[in-house]
Amino acid sequence: MITPNYVRMMARYNRWQNGNLYGAADTLDDAARRQDRGAFFGSIHETLTHILWGDTAWMSRFDNWDTPEVGIADSGGMIAEWETLKQARATADVRIVDWASRITAEELAGDFEWYPMGKTTAMVHPHGQLITHLFNHQTHHRGQVHAMLTAAGATPTATDLPFLPES
Numbered sequence: 001m002i003t004p005n006y007v008r009m010m011a012r013y014n015r016w017q018n019g020n021l022y023g024a025a026d027t028l029d030d031a032a033r034r035q036d037r038g039a040f041f042g043s044i045h046e047t048l049t050h051i052l053w054g055d056t057a058w059m060s061r062f063d064n065w066d067t068p069e070v071g072i073a074d075s076g077g078m079i080a081e082w083e084t085l086k087q088a089r090a091t092a093d094v095r096i097v098d099w100a101s102r103i104t105a106e107e108l109a110g111d112f113e114w115y116p117m118g119k120t121t122a123m124v125h126p127h128g129q130l131i132t133h134l135f136n137h138q139t140h141h142r143g144q145v146h147a148m149l150t151a152a153g154a155t156p157t158a159t160d161l162p163f164l165p166e167s
Contacts, residue, residue: 004103012100014135058137063095072117
């Protein structure tokens with residue numbers, strides 16, 4: 001389905017795009033970042049926090065990170081302070097790139113057993129499918145953030161994968 005090189009590319013894309021969106025969000029004041037803009041998680045801040053929550057939930061399964069302390073319903077409020085959120089995001093992105101550097105073709109080809117948060121019944125899916133979901137989830141919600149940033153007057157840079165810097 002997917003290859004280790006695909007996972008590495010998407011981890012780099014994730015880090016690049018988070019830098020892009022957080023940089024644009026930094027040009028707004030806190031009230032603008034927290035304004036409810038009608039997105040599923042409401043505001044820019046809450047949506048960015050939810051993305052980090054999702055990454056943390058999946059990476060707790062894939063790479064033994066600590067499990068988020070809140071459930072999905074509270075994911076947008078997981079980190080209240082902007083500077084703390086930015087630092088947590090940057091740290092997570094480095095860790096995701098590191099994890100991606102260690103993924104093997106054998107892992108991607110196999111099944112992965114996991115537990116949905118708060119559940120005691122295991123689920124089994126192809127490992128590659130779940131990793132694809134990790135990256136798809138990020139991209140989906142970053143698209144929402146991009147739209148909210150643009151509406152707020154911030155200007156994110158390019159988001160297209162062909163423009164991903166090589167380093």
